[in-house]
Amino acid sequence: MSDYSFETLQIHAGTEPDPATGARQVPIYQTTAYVFKDADHAARLFNLQEVGYIYSRLTNPTVSALASRVAALEGGAGAVCCSSGHAAQIMALFPLMGPGLNIVASTRLYGGTITQFGQTIKRFGWNCTFVDFDDLAAVAAAIDDSTRAVFCESISNPGGYVTDLDAIAKVADAAGVPLIVDNTLASPYLCRPIEHGATLVVHSATKYLTGNGTVTGGVVIDSGKFDWSASDKFPSLSAPEPAYHGLKFHEALGPMAFTFHSIAVGLRDLGMTMNPQGAHYTLMGIETLSLRMDKHVANAKAIANWLEADPRIEFVTYAGLESSPWHDRVAKICPKGAGALFTVAVKGGYEACVKLVNNLKLFSHVANLGDARSLIIHSASTTHRQLTEAQQVAAGAAPNVVRLSIGIEDAADLIADLDQALAAATA
Numbered sequence: 001m002s003d004y005s006f007e008t009l010q011i012h013a014g015t016e017p018d019p020a021t022g023a024r025q026v027p028i029y030q031t032t033a034y035v036f037k038d039a040d041h042a043a044r045l046f047n048l049q050e051v052g053y054i055y056s057r058l059t060n061p062t063v064s065a066l067a068s069r070v071a072a073l074e075g076g077a078g079a080v081c082c083s084s085g086h087a088a089q090i091m092a093l094f095p096l097m098g099p100g101l102n103i104v105a106s107t108r109l110y111g112g113t114i115t116q117f118g119q120t121i122k123r124f125g126w127n128c129t130f131v132d133f134d135d136l137a138a139v140a141a142a143i144d145d146s147t148r149a150v151f152c153e154s155i156s157n158p159g160g161y162v163t164d165l166d167a168i169a170k171v172a173d174a175a176g177v178p179l180i181v182d183n184t185l186a187s188p189y190l191c192r193p194i195e196h197g198a199t200l201v202v203h204s205a206t207k208y209l210t211g212n213g214t215v216t217g218g219v220v221i222d223s224g225k226f227d228w229s230a231s232d233k234f235p236s237l238s239a240p241e242p243a244y245h246g247l248k249f250h251e252a253l254g255p256m257a258f259t260f261h262s263i264a265v266g267l268r269d270l271g272m273t274m275n276p277q278g279a280h281y282t283l284m285g286i287e288t289l290s291l292r293m294d295k296h297v298a299n300a301k302a303i304a305n306w307l308e309a310d311p312r313i314e315f316v317t318y319a320g321l322e323s324s325p326w327h328d329r330v331a332k333i334c335p336k337g338a339g340a341l342f343t344v345a346v347k348g349g350y351e352a353c354v355k356l357v358n359n360l361k362l363f364s365h366v367a368n369l370g371d372a373r374s375l376i377i378h379s380a381s382t383t384h385r386q387l388t389e390a391q392q393v394a395a396g397a398a399p400n401v402v403r404l405s406i407g408i409e410d411a412a413d414l415i416a417d418l419d420q421a422l423a424a425a426t427a
């Protein structure tokens with residue numbers, strides 16, 4: 001299957017006609033549990049000696065189909081689906097972390113992630129050091145003996161900044177820790193972080209993977225390439241697991257160790273499970289991922305260029321613009337385009353931003369992105385509200401900027417809407 005091109009994999013990977021009914025589309029297996037063939041079969045499943053379905057908190061055929069498809073699209077060995085993008089981040093860190101351990105993360109992240117890493121994970125005894133990922137020496141210096149992962153976004157929210165994944169992967173590699181990349185804004189069509197050295201990839205499936213604002217979901221994809229036994233830093237994967245009769249996940253399962261651990265221990269005990277109906281919607285969305293991403297990128301380019309030339313605008317952060325400091329990275333990291341999310345600084349500051357948002361007719365004012373519809377939000381008063389002004393500026397969400405998530409409508413209609421709303425905002 002992995003020999004096929006992306007456009008074929010996005011429709012076929014992970015699925016075949018239903019063995020019981022011949023159903024061509026992936027059925028929604030709306031079931032909690034699965035009948036064991038006999039007591040011996042049940043025992044083998046519970047011992048991880050045989051792979052099969054037990055209980056839908058762990059695995060479900062619809063959800064497994066989605067996991068296999070996303071793993072194929074990202075070029076990973078395996079994947080696990082979760083109830084949200086935020087759940088995926090915790091699920092990615094869970095096998096690596098423990099009290100007193102830390103991660104090193106980019107300052108340029110989704111606002112909710114800065115809150116999750118900066119505050120909430122402290123309750124588990126985990127810590128996060130935030131650094132500028134363009135300063136490779138600072139990233140290396142922030143990694144210490146207690147660091148268990150380096151975390152960044154390929155294209156980052158809200159500014160559309162592009163991370164030099166190859167350079168960061170080298171730093172993580174030299175320190176013997178995995179690089180985790182949140183690939184939500186790029187999708188595997190625009191960027192494949194594993195090819196740039198990432199060990200784990202996480203997604204909010206809520207966004208482009210589903211693509212129409214109907215689902216909350218997440219996915220963790222493992223490259224299968226990290227040597228969890230090279231040091232004693234990752235005992236969950238390299239040391240005997242008491243709850244599975246002393247099984248060593250890495251030794252027994254090789255490149256599938258992380259994925260099996262995420263299901264057998266992570267989903268079993270944290271319960272951040274994706275529901276089969278959500279998985280079905282995301283599978284439907286992925287069938288058109290490449291078509292949508294091409295249109296998102298074409299529209300984003302047209303609109304960013306128009307805005308940049310407009311006298312009512314101070315600056316546009318889109319990495320796809322010739323003027324962007326990240327422009328050279330686009331060709332290397334996301335050659336099919338820099339996504340469709342960026343910020344715009346409006347002359348007239350906070351007041352003008354609020355008026356712009358209020359006067360748009362086609363753009364919806366919502367806290368979401370990656371929808372077929374075009375969306376706008378004033379980050380400083382919403383998604384990034386919990387941050388200090390210094391953190392807002394560092395994250396690219398200063399009070400004078402709005403964030404646009406460009407949809408797949410007609411670009412001329414979107415430009416006309418922005419034009420009339422900017423006229424009202426700056427009158």
Ligand SMILES: *Cc1c(COP(=O)(O)O)cnc(C)c1O
Nearest residue numbers: 084085086110157184204206217
């Ligand atoms: C939305 C988002 C998340 C969180 O995902 P949820 O599905 O909302 O939990 C994480 N990272 C990025 C880049 C996002 O855009």
